[in-house]
Amino acid sequence: MPREKYREIYVDLKEKIEQGDYKESDMIPSENILSKEYQCTRNTIRRAIRELIHRGYVQSVHGKGVQVIYHPIEQAHFTVGGIESFAESARRNKKKPGTAVMQFAELTVDDRMSRRTGFHEGAEVYYIQRVRSLDDVPLIYDINVFLKSETPGLNETIANSSIYKYLEDDLGMQITTSNRIITAELATPIDTKYLALDDYDFVCVITGRTFNSKGIQFEYTQSRHRPDYFSFQDTAVRTKYEDG
Amino acid sequence: MPREKYREIYVDLKEKIEQGDYKESDMIPSENILSKEYQCTRNTIRRAIRELIHRGYVQSVHGKGVQVIYHPIEQAHFTVGGIESFAESARRNKKKPGTAVMQFAELTVDDRMSRRTGFHEGAEVYYIQRVRSLDDVPLIYDINVFLKSETPGLNETIANSSIYKYLEDDLGMQITTSNRIITAELATPIDTKYLALDDYDFVCVITGRTFNSKGIQFEYTQSRHRPDYFSFQDTAVRTKYEDG
DNA sequence: ATACCACACTTGTTTAAACAAGTCAAGAGA
DNA sequence: TCTCTTGACTTGTTTAAACAAGTGTGGTAT
Numbered sequence: 001m002p003r004e005k006y007r008e009i010y011v012d013l014k015e016k017i018e019q020g021d022y023k024e025s026d027m028i029p030s031e032n033i034l035s036k037e038y039q040c041t042r043n044t045i046r047r048a049i050r051e052l053i054h055r056g057y058v059q060s061v062h063g064k065g066v067q068v069i070y071h072p073i074e075q076a077h078f079t080v081g082g083i084e085s086f087a088e089s090a091r092r093n094k095k096k097p098g099t100a101v102m103q104f105a106e107l108t109v110d111d112r113m114s115r116r117t118g119f120h121e122g123a124e125v126y127y128i129q130r131v132r133s134l135d136d137v138p139l140i141y142d143i144n145v146f147l148k149s150e151t152p153g154l155n156e157t158i159a160n161s162s163i164y165k166y167l168e169d170d171l172g173m174q175i176t177t178s179n180r181i182i183t184a185e186l187a188t189p190i191d192t193k194y195l196a197l198d199d200y201d202f203v204c205v206i207t208g209r210t211f212n213s214k215g216i217q218f219e220y221t222q223s224r225h226r227p228d229y230f231s232f233q234d235t236a237v238r239t240k241y242e243d244g
Numbered sequence: 245m246p247r248e249k250y251r252e253i254y255v256d257l258k259e260k261i262e263q264g265d266y267k268e269s270d271m272i273p274s275e276n277i278l279s280k281e282y283q284c285t286r287n288t289i290r291r292a293i294r295e296l297i298h299r300g301y302v303q304s305v306h307g308k309g310v311q312v313i314y315h316p317i318e319q320a321h322f323t324v325g326g327i328e329s330f331a332e333s334a335r336r337n338k339k340k341p342g343t344a345v346m347q348f349a350e351l352t353v354d355d356r357m358s359r360r361t362g363f364h365e366g367a368e369v370y371y372i373q374r375v376r377s378l379d380d381v382p383l384i385y386d387i388n389v390f391l392k393s394e395t396p397g398l399n400e401t402i403a404n405s406s407i408y409k410y411l412e413d414d415l416g417m418q419i420t421t422s423n424r425i426i427t428a429e430l431a432t433p434i435d436t437k438y439l440a441l442d443d444y445d446f447v448c449v450i451t452g453r454t455f456n457s458k459g460i461q462f463e464y465t466q467s468r469h470r471p472d473y474f475s476f477q478d479t480a481v482r483t484k485y486e487d488g
Numbered sequence: 489a490t491a492c493c494a495c496a497c498t499t500g501t502t503t504a505a506a507c508a509a510g511t512c513a514a515g516a517g518a
Numbered sequence: 519t520c521t522c523t524t525g526a527c528t529t530g531t532t533t534a535a536a537c538a539a540g541t542g543t544g545g546t547a548t
Binding site: 276304 | 528
């Protein structure tokens with residue numbers, strides 16, 4: 001459970017917005033009022049509000065207040081966003097997750113793979129391919145490359161359930177940053193073979209590198225999704241003036 | 245030009261990273277050292293670093309320091325990310341932008357459109373369809389809906405160049421937050437007709453709502469991209485503990 | 489009525505300081 | 519040699535206060 005004040009306040013306000021206590025276009029109470037309510041300084045309130053802004057819940061307006069802009073999205077898709085494991089996403093989307101390991105290999109990174117994954121040449125890695133299903137329909141083809149030195153003891157059994165759960169609970173690793181690129185590509189024969197693509201001849205692809213709290217990139221991932229079950233959510237905040 | 249200290253520091257550090265003064269996996273100087281260098285308090289330094297973290301340039305490691313994780317991406321695609329106008333993106337991707345207005349209409353939001361766009365029923369809007377080209381190849385089909393009351397004076401001539409430029413420079417509007425969803429869809433006959441899709445029968449779609457600094461949603465957008473010219477970049481930072 | 493100004497609010501930026509907590513290396517003690 | 523502790527560093531959280539700047543209201547003088 002969160003022990004940090006700003007996080008408690010953030011979660012509290014977030015739930016109030018999601019439950020409709022504060023409705024879209026409403027102003028939430030001012031920072032001064034909230035700091036009295038939550039028994040803390042304005043700084044701590046501002047930090048909680050900052051998180052809400054970054055997640056697209058509210059929008060601050062100079063001189064006026066902080067306005068709710070949260071709009072629940074239609075859940076026709078399987079929505080991806082933030083840093084989540086497949087199991088977590090599945091649960092949030094209220095679908096039953098399933099996993100089948102297609103390949104589990106241990107290999108050494110060569111020149112070409114190094115450029116693609118960001119791992120150093122010569123690094124020892126686990127190379128895993130898995131098919132993920134939602135409500136028993138195979139919809140996602142996952143290719144994972146894990147740095148062995150940071151993920152010791154990884155094996156096929158673990159790959160069959162949840163690798164992230166193993167990393168976080170058993171190895172005590174903390175996942176922090178994820179750089180991702182979203183594209184769409186023509187389906188490969190492998191996609192067509194293993195996924196229920198129906199009539200689709202293309203897939204949505206998330207390619208990304210993930211870092212742990214020690215600042216080490218421990219993962220490279222490529223997730224190939226059936227398009228009608230994929231949507232990626234994002235909130236961008238424009239900081240004043242250009243970025244350069 | 246930025247007058248805020250934290251922004252000057254942010255831009256300065258960002259450029260040092262992009263130019264390779266601080267290389268990947270390097271630690272940048274500690275917050276205390278930087279605060280002396282830049283003649284400010286640690287708080288201001290932390291704020292600049294926070295921005296770098298959110299844009300995927302660095303990663304802070306508790307007790308150790310702040311590490312560079314920036315990795316220049318391969319520019320095979322047309323990369324979208326952050327809040328940018330089409331003209332800005334084109335310039336950043338070093339391509340010549342072009343625009344053709346297919347439709348410019350003024351209409352009133354009805355029930356169905358309200359659910360899709362987030363505008364109130366009965367609101368007066370501009371409805372615009374445009375084909376965007378990069379280096380003279382038509383690659384993006386843009387559908388924009390602008391709230392008339394917030395974007396007065398919009399016309400076909402402006403739509404032909406840069407609407408965002410008009411809003412920011414002439415109307416003095418500040419664009420702040422953008423909620424977007426990225427998906428891929430089968431190409432419609434319109435896509436096929438107006439875009440150079442080559443053999444592709446699908447498009448990448450960015451759907452989004454944009455807010456100005458007054459907290460008013462003034463735009464709804466749908467951008468349909470040729471897939472091989474599209475990539476969406478994202479950095480996610482996992483805040484400790486679950487979001488609820 | 490209208491234009492203007494003062495005032496009470498709001499959020500935005502910056503400084504300052506204290507303490508918590510994680511890392512790492514050097515040195516003491518076995 | 520090995521283990522453990524200490525201390526100096528790092529980032530993380532919170533408090534406190536001052537001033538800047540934008541918004542809106544209400545009153546006053548025209």
